[in-house]
Amino acid sequence: PSGDGNYPLGYATAVGKDLGVPITTKIKDLLDSVPAPVPAPDPSQFRRVKPGEVISRRQGDQRWSKVFIGESKTTVGEEGCTITDISNILWWYGYDITPGELAKLLRFTPAGKLYWESVTEKLPIKFIFRYWNFNTNTQSMIRSALSYPTQTVILEVDYKPGTSFKHWVWALSRNLFGAYRMADPLPGDFSTTSRYGGRITGGTVFDLKK
Numbered sequence: 178p179s180g181d182g183n184y185p186l187g188y189a190t191a192v193g194k195d196l197g198v199p200i201t202t203k204i205k206d207l208l209d210s211v212p213a214p215v216p217a218p219d220p221s222q223f224r225r226v227k228p229g230e231v232i233s234r235r236q237g238d239q240r241w242s243k244v245f246i247g248e249s250k251t252t253v254g255e256e257g258c259t260i261t262d263i264s265n266i267l268w269w270y271g272y273d274i275t276p277g278e279l280a281k282l283l284r285f286t287p288a289g290k291l292y293w294e295s296v297t298e299k300l301p302i303k304f305i306f307r308y309w310n311f312n313t314n315t316q317s318m319i320r321s322a323l324s325y326p327t328q329t330v331i332l333e334v335d336y337k338p339g340t341s342f343k344h345w346v347w348a349l350s351r352n353l354f355g356a357y358r359m360a361d362p363l364p365g366d367f368s369t370t371s372r373y374g375g376r377i378t379g380g381t382v383f384d385l386k387k
Contacts, residue, residue: 223301228271231349235365236261241277247285253277258345259291261362262331263300263383265347269329270385272301276362293381305382319380320351327385332357335376343378346370 236242242254253260253276260279267274274282284295297303305328308315322328329347336344346359349367356369357377370377 224273226268226271226273228269230268231360232265232268233347233360233365233367234261234265234268234276234362236276236362238276238365241275241280244277244280246280246289247283247287249285249287249289251289253280256289258362259331262345262347262360263296263302265360265362266329266331266383267300267302270302274300296383297386301386302383303386305384308380308382310379311377315380319348319382322382323348323350325384329383331381331383332359332370332377333379333381334370334373335378336373338374338376344373348380 236257237254241257242252244253244257245251246253246257246260257276257280260283261276264274264276264279282299284292284298286292293304293307305322306318308319319330319332322330331345332348334344334346336342344363346357346361348357348359348370350358352358352369354371356371356375358367358369359372360366361368361372
């Protein structure tokens with residue numbers, strides 16, 4: 178369930194208050210912990226494939242499952258669903274960058290959570306928006322993104338109800354029953370969000386750089 182290295186200001190405020198630390202100090206600590214952006218590689222350096230093909234790579238694939246995410250002690254096989262989704266999306270856009278390569282190319286927190294902005298910094302695609310819930314408004318925005326020619330969405334699902342364990346899948350389309358057809362990086366197959374009881378808790382939108 179890697180992802181969410183970026184927190185809103187309200188999160189920093191709440192944490193600072195709960196710990197009895199001056200809020201401005203806590204925010205400064207959070208900002209200081211964010212690695213400095215590194216210039217993006219030239220997109221022409223990436224391996225190219227024919228765009229438009231939908232694939233579902235598996236985060237547990239032995240070719241990258243034991244690769245550590247960033248500087249963390251967490252591996253792609255354990256919590257690399259987000260970067261495996263991004264790898265699948267990149268293939269669809271015409272770029273072959275494996276989950277293992279993304280684990281070293283993008284920026285992460287010490288715990289292995291993705292800084293969403295690093296997608297824009299490092300890749301030929303860009304991070305657009307992170308949804309923190311799944312209500313009528315966000316459902317409408319997600320459907321709009323899926324209908325846009327160059328945009329795509331990954332969805333956060335509640336993997337284990339009653340726990341904080343989340344999982345990320347790549348949404349491909351929405352069926353008449355409200356479920357999303359998805360590429361699921363855990364088994365590396367295609368299914369629908371009904372697999373997780375339709376328990377969608379958020380999402381992230383990406384677009385191809387112009």
